[in-house]
Amino acid sequence: MKPNNQTTTSKLIPIILRYFTISVFLFLPLLLLLFSLQTTPSSTTTTTTTPGIRIRPGYASYESYIQKQLNKTLNPKLRHIWTTRDWDRKIRVFSTFFSHLKNSSFLTNSSKALCIGARVGQEVEALIRVGVRDSIGIDLVSCPPLVIHGDFHHQPFPDNTFDFEFTNVFDHALYPEKFVGEIERTLKPGGVCVLHVAISTRSDKYSANDLMGVDPLVKLFRGSQLIRVKKVDGFGLDTELIFRKRKLG
Incomplete structure (x- = not known):
């Protein structure tokens, strides 16, 4: 059947x-x-775990943040100003600044140095002119021979590479913890990091965070000791902080 x-x-x-x-x-x-x-949107694009640092809203993704930074870095008018009218002036200012750091033994001719967010490389050129020849910069857009391509949230260097790192773009960091973590990772034990930041003044529209004081930065530099804080006039930035990475043991 x-x-x-x-x-x-x-x-x-x-x-x-x-x-x-x-x-x-x-x-x-x-x-x-x-x-x-x-x-x-990822909550990490609008918050930070460090009190005293406010992440600016408006970034739906990391790609949108990068694109906004590139809008400034690739702006043809700005790049023309940086490489012409501003070139010699900024090199003179940075050369004086780096010379003072050499006099205070934070920097030597034998230092291996990195400038973070160097754009067209005035800071790097200034370091070379004061005798620190082993110097390089990183930015989202390379500018050979002074600046190579690199994201400061993920530095393209091995651990313990540099004796000295300088940056005046902390306010552009979407992830301040990663920004500082990469500095401490790539600094040699005993190495020095110098930051120029805006505390009393509001930074530009391309900034990704607002820093409310010195203490939040000190908390981020967990593996380093704060050596010096002073007021400066650094192209719109008002405070200089110097950290030294603690030596092993």
Whole structure:
């Protein structure tokens, strides 16, 4: 006797529906998680774990943050100013500044130095002119031979590479903890980091964070000791901080 196809089908349908229902319940939490990740901007783009540092809103993704920074770095009018009218003036100011650091033994001719966020490389050229020839800069756009391509949230260098690092772009860091973590990672034990930051004044529209005081930076530099704080007039930045990475042991 041949089986009735209609009867067989009617028996299979409840079984299929039962397995389908079970699979939906099993995978529903995963589907909801994936949906939320796709539709909700990452909270890390608008918050920071360090009190006293406010991350500016408006970045839906890391890519949108990078694009905004590139809008400034690649601006043809700005790049023309940086390489012409501002070139000699900034080199003179930075040369004086680095010479004072040499006199205070924070920097020597044999130092291996890095300038973070160097754009067209005035800081690097100034270091070379005062005798620190093993110097290089990183920025989102390379400017050979002084500046190579690099993201300061993920420096393209091995651990313990530099004796000296300088930056005046802390306010451009979307992730201040990563920014400082990369500095401490690439500094040699005993190495020095010098930062120029804006505390009393508001930085420009391309800034990603606002720093409310010195203490938040001190908390970020967990592996370093604060050596000096003083007021400066650094192209719109008002405070200089010098940290020395603690030696092993």
